[in-house]
Amino acid sequence: MSEVRAERKICIGKQDDFLERVGRAVEVEGQVIAVFRTSTHMYALLDRSPHPKGGPLNEGIVSGSFLYDPLYDWKIDMRDGMVQEPDSGQVQTFPLIVEGEDVYLLIAGNQLVSK
Amino acid sequence: MAEKQKLVVIGNGMAGMNAIEQLLKLTDRYEIIVIGAEPHPNYNRIMLSYVLEGSKSIDDIIINDRAWYVSAGILLMTGCKAVRLDTTHQQVMMEDGSVVAYDKLLIATGSTPFILPVPGSTLDGVIGFRSIEDCGTMMEAAAHYKKAAVIGGGLLGLEAAKGLVQLGMDVTVVHLPEYLMERQLDVPSAKMLQQELERQGLKFALGKQTTALTGTKRVTGLTFADGTSLEADLVVMSVGIRPNIDLAMGSDIQVNRGIVVNDxxxxxxxxxxxxxxxxxxxxxxxxxxxxxxxxGAVLAKTLAGVETEPYEGSIVSTKLKVSGVDVFSTGTFLEEPHHDIIRLHDGWNRTYKKIVLHNRVVVGAVLFGNIDDSSRLERLVKKGEQMTEELYQELTGSGGCCGGKAKSNMAAELVDDDIVCGCNGVTKKMIVDAIVVDGLTTLDAVKMKTGASRSCGGCKPMVEQLLQHVLGESFQSTQTKQGICGCTSLCRDEIVAAIKEQQLYTITEVTQALAWSQAEGCSKCRPALNYYLGMLWPETYVDERASRFVNERMNANIQKDGTYTVVPRMYGGMTTPEDLKKIADVSIKYKASLVKMTGGQRIGIIGIQKEDLPKVWEELEMPSGYAYAKALRTVKTCVGSTYCRFGTQDSLSIGDLIERKFERVDMPAKFKFAVNGCPRNCAESCTKDIGIVGNDGGWEIYVGGNGGIKARLADLLCKVKTDEELMEMVAATMQYYRETANYLERTSDWIERVGLTQVQNMIVHDADQRKRLTASMEIALSKLEDPWKKVVGDQKLRTALFEKVIVNEPCTH
Structure with a gap:
């Protein structure tokens, strides 16, 4: 990650805008990112299930650092986006920082490529 | 026939009665008389801590009730005290002056807690923890006082302390050594235990020597040797036990610290x-x-005249019976210079494993956090087995890629007499007999029959292994049914019972108290627990939005592209031109991709964007149809006697009434109704969870039908005459299903599992039960509001739950 130079810091709102363990979609430059808040952390993932049939992730059930995808129940580690066994795949994750009440997404220059 | 010999047993506790139980299996040569000082039948003393924490009642821990003594032909004298022994004339002198003669005498008088001989030890509120009476005193104290101190951080002391915390007291454990359970644990595991118990609300005063208890009539506090003090309205002494030897001491029986016995x-x-x-x-x-x-096993054989191995002492193993804390030790667990130690200390998962070797032989072990290997280690120590490379890999989980982790079958290694359940003295043979002779196939059944794993549950894996060993492949299926999900091995009934008994009020409390492997549960158990808690505590439970499936959380059905379907309520399948107009308007305005009749006589508006949902609901001004919920979906009706020339009953009104009354209440699974005005059954009652069929004299009620994944025709539950009876039967049936079904279990599976007869017994034949069930249903119904209306009126919720955050101009730094 350290070689990424052009990193942008994007304010996506206050911490209170995000309910605990209830995800919320954040649209940045046409891309939708699912943001989750737990009692200790916040996570950001591309809001697209790695399941072949796709679908959103932000409505999933959150347990600790894990997310259960809402449509196909795949278990995803929100820290690195890895899909847990017996399924496989990976979701793109984004670093997220909280300063005071404000929540920022860190996006590298080439990360949000529209399809 | 030879005259029976008279065997007199002094003491009606676990030790004596277990020996007698074992003896009765071997011989009937004795006429047995049991003299017990306590006024109760024999109970399981090690389960007193459960009585204290409220998870078991006194009746639950009775091992042998009075009927058992009668059927075994034993004369039980409770509340009787033996005061003197005359071994020359073979007589026991009783307190009331009577005399009991014996041919053989068994002394099983047990022990009493050791009370520290410090000033104040006789004050009110100072007790030991040993009997049902002590439990009573502690529960009584918890109701009136706030602060408690438990002197002694050993096994029993900690169980007592945890029980008192559970009863709402502020509890401090006072312990002389610097770490807990020093007779069962080493320093690292004791520290982990302390941290865990602190997390559960216990406080500790370690390295403290109690020098006096203060107070005038009732105890008010403790003072320590270092000059400090502690307030307490209840002091429980748990510093050790003293064998009860008074009776033997007054005779010519040799007595030292205890009554001296040979092998x-x-x-x-x-x-x-x-x-x-x-x-x-x-x-x-x-x-x-x-x-x-x-x-007891050796004694029984000796008394029966059966050849027996001598008793050569016990290797003591310990398990702490505090919920959520798994601790185990066996044999020599404190390391000395001549020992080799295998130590696995995982500070992340909070587990600890230490195996002590002496000249390659396994002599002791300590486990914390994960005690899966406890039975195995206990056995290795008992048999003095050598450590091998293979064993090492199995125990440390460090095996190679192929077969390294494959555990050899412990169940096969055990011999018949090996004790599997240390709490209830159940041997391998007793369990195997239960499986083979009685034909039992599940852990629960074996548990009920033999008592194995009924107390601390530590031997559960071993019992399962035995089932597996004896039954082979056929056990697999029953085993996988055990836990409701991968987070727990507990089944639905065990969880619901624990929620009730331990008064658990939130999902977090359940997952903590019942030691979930994944602290916050998973997508399977969280919605289930949310349902069970709401069902059990209808008046106080706060529904957890984060534990609802997406559909129930958003109050709409998610489609595979992430848009939603909105289905408004149409009671009994009836709508109005005004409502249809509104449906048409919102469908156009919010660009519905499809408007479709559902299978339940209403209209689905498909393809609504998530952020538009609250606006759609607001403009529809219709109640939610709950098409997304584990709740009453639809009541399908025919036009009935109001319009149909064949109609005998007013199915429209009843359908409307039922749907209005029972909408919104959470059910274990989706729930569909049909009401028909005549036996032509146009609304298809036979495939509904509850189907109602009208006829000239009243109504027939059918239950357990399903037209979906697994077709099943409904069973006739009963016939009723009036609409009032009909509503009562329906309410009771729904509530009984709510109380007894597994989450997600449809009535079609439920009725086959529970049995139609059982449901009829509860609902139809037992008026009291029916009344109770309908009353419970009324309570559940009284707390509901329309979820769409609620969201529409709550701007904050609308924003946080339904609206996207749209970042237009990123503030770049």
Whole structure:
């Protein structure tokens, strides 16, 4: 990650805008990112299930650092986006920082490529 | 026929009665008389901590009720005290002056808690923790006082302390050594235990020597040798036990710290035996339960004249019976210079495993956090097995890629007499017999039959292994059914019972108290627990939005592209031109991709964007149809006597009434109704969860039908005459299903599992039960509001739950 130079810091709102363990979609430059808040952390993932049939992730059930995808129940580690066994795949994750009440997404220059 | 010999047992505790139970299996040569000082039948003393924490009642821990004594032909004298022994004339003198003669005498008087001889030890509110009476005193104290101190951080002390915390007291454990359970744990595991218990609300004063208890009538506090003090309205002493030897001391039986017995449990006087905590065997007085069973087995054989191996002492293992804390130790667990130690200390998962070797032989072990290997280690130590490379890999989980982790079958290695359940003295043979002779196939059934794993549950894996071993592949299917999900091995009934008994009020409390492997649960158990808690505590439980499936959280059905379907309520399948107009308007305005009739006589508006949902609901001004919920979906009706020439009953009104009354209440699974005006059954009652069919004289009620994944025709539950009876039966049936079904279990599976007869017995034949069920349903119904209306009126929720955050101009730094 350290070689990424052009990193942008994007304010996506206050911490209170995000309910605990209830995800919320954040649209940045046409891309939708699912943001989750737990009692200790916040996570950001591309809001697209790695399941072949796709679908959103932000409505999933959150347990600790894990997310259960809402449509196909795949278990995803929100820290690195890895899909847990017996399924496989990976979701793109984004670093997220909280300063005071404000929540920022860190996006590298080439990360949000529209399809 | 030879005259029966008279065997008199003094003491009606676990040790004596276990020996008698074992003896009765071998011979009927004795006429048995049991003298018990306590006024109760024999109970399982090691389960007193459960009585204290409220998870078991006194009745639950009774091992042998009075009927057992009668059927076994034993004369039980409770509340009777033996005061003197005359071994010359073979007589027991009773307190009331009577005399009981014996041919053989068994002393099983147990032990009493040791009360520290410090000033104030006789004040009110100072007790030991040993009997049902002590439990009563502690529960009584918890109702009136706030602060408690438990002196002694050993096994029993910690169980007592946890019980008192559970009862709402502020509890401090006072302990002389610097770390807890020093007789069962080493320093690292004791520290982990302390941290865990602190997390559960216990406080500790370690390294403290109590010098006095203060107070005038009732105790008010403790003072320590270092000059500090502690406030307490209740002091529980748990610093050790003293064998009850007074009776033997007054006779010519040899007594040291306990009643001295040889390897066959014989005292120094011929014909007089002793067993349990009152004894001293090879210089050791045991204070734990497992030795009792081993001694009892040898004693029973001796008394029956059956050849037996001598009792050569017990290797003591310990398990702490505090919920959520798994601790185990066995054998020599404190390391000395000549030992080799295998130590696995995982600070992340909070587990600890230490295996002590002496000249390659496994001599002891300590486990914390994960005690799966406890039975195995216990056995290795008992048999003095050598450590091998293979064993090492199995125990440390460090095996190679192929087969390294494959555990060899412990169940096969055990011999018949090996005790599997140390709490209840159940041997391998007893379990195998239950499986083979009685044909049992599940853990629960074996548990009920033999008592194995009924108490601390530590031997559960071993019992499962035995089932697996005996039944082979056929056990697999029953085993996988066990836990409701991968987070727990508990089944639905065990969880619901624990929620009730331990008064658990939130999902977090459940997952903590019942030691979930994944702290916050998973997508399977969280919605289930949310349902069970709401069902059990309808008036106080706060529904957890984060534990609802997406559909129930958003109050709409998610489609595969992430848009939603909105289905408004149409009671009994009836709508109005005005409502249809509104549906048409919102469908156009919010660009519905499809408007479709559902299978339940209403209209679905498909393809609504998530952020538009609250606006759609607001503009529809219709109640939610709950098409997304584990709740009443639809009541399908025919036009009935109002319009149909064949109609005999007003199915429209009843359908409307039922849907209005029972909408919104959470059910274990989706729930569909049909109401028909005549036996032509146009609304298809036979495939509904509850189907109602009208006829000339009243209504027939059918239950358990399903037209979906697994077709099943409904069973006739009963016939009723009036609409009032109909509503009562329906309410009771729904509530009984709510209380007894597994989450997600449809009525079609439920009725087959529970049995139609059982449901009829509860609903139809038992008016009291029916009344209770309908009353419970009324409570559940009284707390509901329309979820769409709620969201529409709550701007904050609308924003946080339904609206996207749209970042237009990123503030770049």
């Amino acid at each position: 066959y449990m014989q005292t120094s006087v011929p014909g007089v035996y002793a067993v349990g905590e009152c004894t001293e065997h090879r210089g050791i007085c045991y204070g734990l339960v497992a030795p009792l069973f081993e001694q």
